[in-house]
Amino acid sequence: MRVLMISDVYFPRVNGVSTSIQTFGRELIAKGHQVTLITPSYGVDTAEPFEVLRMPARSIPFDPEDRMMLWRHLREQRAGLRAQRFDLVHIHTPFVAHYAGRALARSLAIPVVESYHTFFEQYLDKYIPLVPSAWLRYAARRFSAAQCNDVDALAVPSQAMLDVLTRYGIRTPAEVVPTGIDLAKFGQGYGERFRQRWGISTDRPLLVHVGRLAFEKNCDFLLRMLVHVKAEMPDVLLVIAGDGPALKRLQRLTQRLELQQQVLFTGYLARDGSLEDCYSAGDAFVFSSRTETQGLVLLESMALGTPVVAIAEMGTREVLRDSEGCLIAENDEAQFAAQCLRLLREPHLREQLAASARAYARSWSAPVLAEHMIDFYAGTLLRVEKRLREPMGGLGVAVGERAAALSAMAGEAGDEPRSLAASVVSTED
Structure with missing residues (x-):
């Protein structure tokens, strides 16, 4: 499986999101999958077993620890990413990464999933003190629900967080997928x-x-x-x-x-x-x-x-x-x-x-919980391909026939099956 991750934060920026990405990325590589991460440049690289694409970014005045990736540099990556034939995009943060991840998924015609790492409803009033906290909590709920409903599937680290998102009104298929730890x-x-x-x-x-x-x-x-x-x-x-x-x-x-x-x-x-x-x-x-x-x-x-x-x-x-x-x-x-x-x-x-x-x-343990993430990815790919096969007039029939033909061809050639969405876009290039 080929996974394109994108995040507004990563090491050397220290937080739980960075740790989660690193843990899953390393375990996926160890299990024979391909991982590429798009993240801001902090002027310092970290050695990883997976590919890390550091995007030029600018500092944020009210948050000196973080960086904002520049959109034009993200757009420049599309041609190179298309050649790598990714199976899905995995978004890890809700800022530039969310919208860039959605755009990349559309451009590459592959499914997009997102991890909901941060309980923003309880955070915003700590950083925007001049706005009434009730307004900020309402805005956070609406913002989170809209983003969660904008992807094909959602990974949430705990049932408690999933219960909160359910109350927000999310309709996207969601699963609890915690991050494991490297016991070694x-x-x-x-x-x-x-x-x-x-x-x-x-x-x-x-x-x-x-x-x-x-x-x-x-x-x-x-x-x-x-x-x-x-x-x-x-x-x-x-x-x-x-x-x-x-x-x-x-x-x-x-x-x-x-x-x-x-x-x-x-x-x-x-x-x-x-x-x-x-x-x-x-x-x-x-x-x-x-x-x-x-x-x-x-x-x-x-x-x-x-x-x-x-x-x-x-x-x-x-x-x-x-x-x-x-x-x-x-x-x-x-x-x-x-x-x-x-x-x-x-x-x-x-x-x-x-x-x-x-x-x-x-x-x-990280290896065990990485298997849960792999199952989550596989389930999302199957669900999206099933949705594309459903009758939608001539297009639905054509997509279904194309899926069957591609599966047969992959089996005959002994190749790893390619995602249906990516296969469809290859016929349109």
Whole structure:
């Protein structure tokens, strides 16, 4: 299968979308499929086993981390992409990538699918404060529904997110397809090495949080929660590994709460062992976001044997099982702190949860969940071809006959079957 992915974000831009694309891309290649990704240029390339086409892009004034691909450069790619005979387009983000992906799919006459990675209804008011939040939520619902209904199929990382989209009124066929984790990569970390690097004593109680520091991630909750932990365990340390638009606000809140000795901001950590060491150094991983469509960092932490304390809402509710590698906390700072203190004070409980965390994480392996994505692609191709075969007058009959002939020809030649839509357009070129 030949898959053309397109996204407004990718590494070195760090977030869950980038991780999901990389994970699925690498697994698809390992299983013998072809993947090409179109994404903005950040001036830095990342080594991947699949082709990455970096498009010239301009910076966004209100969001310096992101880039906007330039449309004219995307149009210039069509001839070269046509020659690669892709089977479908997979859109990963709703901005330039959505509209460019739709245009490319039409130009190449192939189906288009989209992943809904981000719960925008809960995000926009954090970045556009001058507009009433009710208006923004309404606009986000309408915008999301329109885009979801503009593709042939939709992949959603959790049932909770799919339930939300169903309430929006989406009509597009949709399936839950979570992102898996690379168990080989997150199988070993060296916590002592991380503690030595950052001057943290081996016996200091350590809570860890990893993620993009965005306003919607509810990280300020963790700082207020830490006040309760500090009251009973003054030497506790919270490591916050990440960066983002909320960093300065979190640093100011740290000072206001007099937590300068209890909080360490490390910035982004490279996935070259540094991030894995950070996870492994923690006595517990803490997570308070209430708007995640999945929450990959939870699984990464558990794969490395670090127990989790988290609020279980939206997508995280489907990832977490209480006492199976984690303790679920309420959206209450004091109760969350009590769960953290319980883990910090009970070594036997930590060991028990660490073992169950590793076992549970194995059920989320990337190769297994990549098979789900492949099935999703195959089902979409079959459904679109079936729709094209349905009687539509002379065109419907012709398309159906063409499909049968192409299938027979492919079987005789021993070639991989080509998508019907691409075959039809080849007769029109």
